[in-house]
Amino acid sequence: MVQQTVAADAVVKKSRFPKSVPFIIGNEAAERFSFYGMRSILTLFLVKQFFNPTGSAALSQQADAHANKLNHLFVMVAYALPFVGGMVADWFTGKYKLILYISMVYCLGHLLLSMFDTSLGGFEFGMLVVAIGAGGIKSCVSANVGDQFDASNQDLLSKIYGWFYFSINAGSMLSTIAIPITYRLYGPKWAFGIPGILMALATLIFFLGRKLYVKVPPQGVNRNNLVFITFYALTHIGQRRPGESLLDVAKGPFDPEKVEGMKAVYRVMAVFFFALAFWAVWDQCLSEWTLYAAKSDRNINLGFTSFVIDPGSVSTFNTVFLMIFIVLFNYGLYPFLDKLGLKTTPLRRLGTGLILTALSFVVIAFTHNSIEHGGTPSIWWQILAFMILSAAEVLVSITGLEYAYTHSPKSMKSTMTGLWLLVVSFGNLITAVVNSFIEGGGWWARNLKGANYEWFFVIFIGVFVVAFLFISPRLKERNYITDPYVDNQVIADTHQL
Structure with a gap:
């Protein structure tokens, strides 16, 4: 009973x-x-x-x-x-x-x-x-x-x-x-x-x-947020005492715990900055790349069947590769590398993802060059570029979201998600500005003609990669999941990329 x-x-x-x-x-x-x-x-x-x-x-x-x-x-x-x-x-x-x-x-x-x-x-x-x-x-x-x-x-x-x-x-x-x-x-x-x-x-x-x-x-207007605290700190910078950080000045009028949380936000934003290079180019696979696909040989022959793929449908491969790589990386690659002693830290993933992003644009550059010289390259080259870019997306985008969650206090997690989406926005703004310059003619139109457009972004990403190699070892990290109680003043510098 x-x-x-x-x-x-x-x-x-x-x-x-x-x-x-x-x-x-x-x-x-x-x-x-x-x-x-x-x-x-x-x-x-x-x-x-x-x-x-x-x-x-x-x-x-x-x-x-x-x-x-x-x-x-x-x-x-x-x-x-x-x-x-x-x-x-x-x-x-x-x-x-x-x-x-x-x-x-x-x-x-x-x-x-x-x-x-x-x-x-x-x-x-x-x-x-x-x-x-x-x-x-x-x-x-x-x-x-x-x-x-x-x-x-x-x-x-x-x-x-x-x-x-x-x-x-x-x-x-x-x-x-x-x-x-x-x-x-x-x-x-x-x-x-x-x-x-x-x-x-x-x-x-x-x-x-x-x-x-x-x-x-x-809940009504919450003054203890990123915008209000940052604005107050910047407008009262003269009241900062020796040894204090810029945000410490806001600890009187605002909740001190929230101010400390804002410090974590800015630490994570330093990592987000490098993701700008990724987001400045990722959305081009749904814009520029579709134009190249329209001028490529889009015959897909799988042996048992063949068909012609529409230019706008090529991006479907991104979704397919993405879902495969998420499983493959999380359950195969990451554990395998960890066993070899090559710990796959978030910063290492981010850096590798940026390199793969540049590599995908190298592939597209050769495709674009072929088109400019009257060729009709196989769409399989663009599918290869999508495969590389999808791997980069797992390493940069998903890692970035994970980093935002683990390296921000509980009260700041929604803010960090919003800031991550702002990085996507600013990345697309960079690309829009570059295309605006090309549209206007002059130096940009002459020098970014054809595949030079892709090579420009390869160099652009390369600058971020080099800067990342120098700066990432000096980035201060605090994982709020594994180490939620460590005081902000004793955070050690990380020495792992």
Whole structure:
């Protein structure tokens, strides 16, 4: 009888997924389909429809640069706004209301893209609205997942984030296959309209779960944050005492513990700086690379079948390689190297990732050079570049997120995620500026013609790599997971790359 009671208690106490979870997962898959679907054809469409509709070789460089600039400015806005959206949700609206209302704005943006496929001004406005929608909800959606769990089912949190990540990749992979085909067969209205329909579906799915969500209410304006503390410290720098750090001046008006947390934020930001080199080039695989794919031999022969792949669909290989490498690196490569005594520290991963990023651009440089000299290189070369870039993404992007989480105090983890997305934004701003210079002609257009464009970014990344080799051994680290109680004043310099 006692054994039956114990068994019954075990059944009762078994962790269960919140009923709201399917709505969140479905919403994320549909939203990512809409975002990556429209991006898969964006640069190709802008060139063909607005900037070089006749395919003139004389206009090619400026037209490509103009389209690339708009694409990267779009991404810049989309990744700059999560930091703002997170604060608005935490201070004023709560996550549920912000996600719902901004999702409606998101849908409007997609509608504008579909409506103004022959009007550049209207289309650019649609891009801005989509960027506001995508960026406004980005930081809140993933945080909303965690809000659904409590002490009774915390053990399932890692599993749900696994499904959450799966939904992101499933949505993006399906869209990068389907939307370029739709664009080729049915034109831009449907190609931009279908992502809009999927975003409307995402909004509906999210709304249908409204009675099941755990809704954390807004907490009001919190003065103890990065913006307020930093501003105060900079405007009162004259009050700093000998031996104090710049931020210590804010310990009177602000919570001293929060000020110490800000020091951790700036330490991590020093590492984030080097990731700028990665993000300045990664999104080019969804912009510049699609233009090269359109001029390559896109015949795929697998022996048992053959087909011609659409230019915008080549980025699907990124998702495939990424999912393979995540498993391979975490369960094979990292443990193997650790056993050999080559400890795979976050900084070593980051440095290696930057080198691989440069190598992927070396491959693309040779491809671009072949195109410029009248050749039609095999698309397999671009697939090779995607494979190398995907490995770099695991080493830089995923490691960066891990580093942000482990090296920041609990109260600062959301801030660090927002700052990481800002790095993505600034990286795309760098690329947009370079393309703006090329578009304007002059020195940039003459010297970055053809494959010189890729070689410029190879050198750009190389400068960051060299700087990283000198600076990384001197970066101060504190892992708040393994060493949460060590005082900030006794942090030792790390001597491992």
